[in-house]
Amino acid sequence: MTRSVTRAAPLPALALVLSFSPVLFSTAAHAEEATIIVTAPTLADAAQQRAAQTPGGTDVVTHQDYADKTIVSLRDTLAFSPGVYLQPRYGQEVRLAIRGSGLSRGFHMRGVTLLQDGVPINLADDNGDFQELEPIFFDHLEVWRGANALRFGSGTLGGAINGVTPTGRTAQGVYLRGDAGSFGLLRGLVSAGVASGPVDAWGAVSADTSDGDRDHAQRRSLRFHGNVGLTLGDGVATRFYASINRIRQQLPGALTEAQALTAPRGANASSVAGDQRRDIDSLRLQNRTRFDLGTATLEVGGFVNAKSLFHPIFQLIDQKSTDVGGFARIDYAAGPVEVTLGGEIRRGSTHARQFVNVAGRRGALTLDADQEARTASLYGELRVRPVPPVTLIAGGVYADGMRKRRVGFSATPAGDGRVAFDAFSPKFGVLVEPAEHVQIFANYSRSAEFPGFGEVFQSIGMPPASALIADIRPQRAWTAEIGTRGTMGPVRWDVAWYRAAITGEMLQYTVNSSIPAATFNADRTLHRGVEAGLELTLAPWLRLRQTYAYSDFRFRGDAQFGDNRLPVVPRHVYRAEVRIGGEALHVAPTLEWVPQGPWADYANRVRTPGYALVGLTGGARIADGIDAFVDVRNIAGKKAIGDVSAVIAADAASAIYYPVERRAVSAGLRARF
Numbered sequence: 001m002t003r004s005v006t007r008a009a010p011l012p013a014l015a016l017v018l019s020f021s022p023v024l025f026s027t028a029a030h031a032e033e034a035t036i037i038v039t040a041p042t043l044a045d046a047a048q049q050r051a052a053q054t055p056g057g058t059d060v061v062t063h064q065d066y067a068d069k070t071i072v073s074l075r076d077t078l079a080f081s082p083g084v085y086l087q088p089r090y091g092q093e094v095r096l097a098i099r100g101s102g103l104s105r106g107f108h109m110r111g112v113t114l115l116q117d118g119v120p121i122n123l124a125d126d127n128g129d130f131q132e133l134e135p136i137f138f139d140h141l142e143v144w145r146g147a148n149a150l151r152f153g154s155g156t157l158g159g160a161i162n163g164v165t166p167t168g169r170t171a172q173g174v175y176l177r178g179d180a181g182s183f184g185l186l187r188g189l190v191s192a193g194v195a196s197g198p199v200d201a202w203g204a205v206s207a208d209t210s211d212g213d214r215d216h217a218q219r220r221s222l223r224f225h226g227n228v229g230l231t232l233g234d235g236v237a238t239r240f241y242a243s244i245n246r247i248r249q250q251l252p253g254a255l256t257e258a259q260a261l262t263a264p265r266g267a268n269a270s271s272v273a274g275d276q277r278r279d280i281d282s283l284r285l286q287n288r289t290r291f292d293l294g295t296a297t298l299e300v301g302g303f304v305n306a307k308s309l310f311h312p313i314f315q316l317i318d319q320k321s322t323d324v325g326g327f328a329r330i331d332y333a334a335g336p337v338e339v340t341l342g343g344e345i346r347r348g349s350t351h352a353r354q355f356v357n358v359a360g361r362r363g364a365l366t367l368d369a370d371q372e373a374r375t376a377s378l379y380g381e382l383r384v385r386p387v388p389p390v391t392l393i394a395g396g397v398y399a400d401g402m403r404k405r406r407v408g409f410s411a412t413p414a415g416d417g418r419v420a421f422d423a424f425s426p427k428f429g430v431l432v433e434p435a436e437h438v439q440i441f442a443n444y445s446r447s448a449e450f451p452g453f454g455e456v457f458q459s460i461g462m463p464p465a466s467a468l469i470a471d472i473r474p475q476r477a478w479t480a481e482i483g484t485r486g487t488m489g490p491v492r493w494d495v496a497w498y499r500a501a502i503t504g505e506m507l508q509y510t511v512n513s514s515i516p517a518a519t520f521n522a523d524r525t526l527h528r529g530v531e532a533g534l535e536l537t538l539a540p541w542l543r544l545r546q547t548y549a550y551s552d553f554r555f556r557g558d559a560q561f562g563d564n565r566l567p568v569v570p571r572h573v574y575r576a577e578v579r580i581g582g583e584a585l586h587v588a589p590t591l592e593w594v595p596q597g598p599w600a601d602y603a604n605r606v607r608t609p610g611y612a613l614v615g616l617t618g619g620a621r622i623a624d625g626i627d628a629f630v631d632v633r634n635i636a637g638k639k640a641i642g643d644v645s646a647v648i649a650a651d652a653a654s655a656i657y658y659p660v661e662r663r664a665v666s667a668g669l670r671a672r673f
Contacts, residue, residue: 101158181666275360
């Protein structure tokens, strides 16, 4: 691994993007096609159809919904997806939560299954790095909130997010994109798709470089993703996928409240002294084969993920992991009856080493261990329409997991260990369609979330103050949901209310500014809220879209915290965008409003202030097939706190705050030919 973040890796791909610039001004493609990656919305249409059969919160976000933004992280793609809480920290690092999933996990990921083309990028212990998803590649994203993600075998509280890439049949030709902006931002994309007879292929290379809007926040990445599809005969098709990621991200760390509100550009002193960063190299290979059996379809596939993580933080974490897995799914439909049955297994091995962090370099070895994990699930769902407007749904997922560690060396008390978990999570739902394009739904479901290596084998923090196996139980919840979605004239809506009664919620808090969180099981907690999206098309040239989230998360009679509210997520978050104009020229002012910030601690001593951020995106047709765009963020230069790493009891010295993004301007070109 290299010791420092460099600019070298992304430059070849950026040069490739810029080398096409003369061609951009001679293309003859249709201008509307230049605003999206794909030329036909067939993939998104199929996803919308699946979502419409689900009695609960689902959402499909297409590329044109965010094409005018500089697409750096999942926040840029899902800002207007109801119920998805995404707060930028720096670079591609965001807090990702759905219905309070992984509530106090501000690093890596927990509680949501992330997939690319239907295959999870989570490691076998169900943790992972969402930075491995490159959102600029996607044709569309599917969001399945809570138990509505059953079709992916997910049984977590948050559900699943599936990023779907184009194919050679849906994105034929060459697509180019280049962005430049504040803080040394350069971002480029080259993609191409071809199809001939039974074969099609699509591939893309992206490169990204930025100094970041804070000190010690440089990022560099170079990525490839591609797929090849083959039609093997009547009713048989297979597709092979490959992804390569090289990601370099410096970590600026958290600040005190005073620093975040007065000098948000600064970095945490210990982050700089330890040259803290997260460097990832990964390779993912997967296959999906589909058999059309008439009244049924069968999908089978497998995947292998190889990953290297070089991560100087409180210590220097050096891990190399390999995960392999397989899946099968059958869908049957005959008259009013539809059945889905499936299963998945993931097995992973990790060589985990830790060293004393000497300014970002390996010092003395403190831990050398081999870790093994398994996560497997079997799931099924029955959908019956007793009368045309009504669909009854029943299903469930059985999951089991294993975490095992063998310690070769440890500088602190540590030992071998093995733990196993299993759970069955049923789901019941009803979907009613009282009128065309109008749905009312309700469901009641259970979720179970198993702890990963970071929770089971804690070698840091307190409680528990131990390097041995921690007494961490699975997190379980019963969730009720009721809502409606539909379209009527100029109005489109998606509204859901949910209530999750959780036992053993895995909660974390920061020990200090440079040591990650220790984990414990709470007794009983309650997550309830509203997820709402409303879009008004007032004229062909005027559209208003809005999302609102109400989040009431709290302890329930806890011995230490009583009925205190849980920290991190604000009670109210509102976002709005007004798009004015057409394809030839349009602008879209945006607003993000948090009337009152969240609690920063479990003791409810400190609450962050609210804020309102105003932005603007816009686009113009330069020539046939060529679009220019601009993205302006935080126009007023507002200083505010966007995210928090929760602690037991915060005070003025607590370095747990992440400022919102500073004012930034970016612009670029898109072209297809």
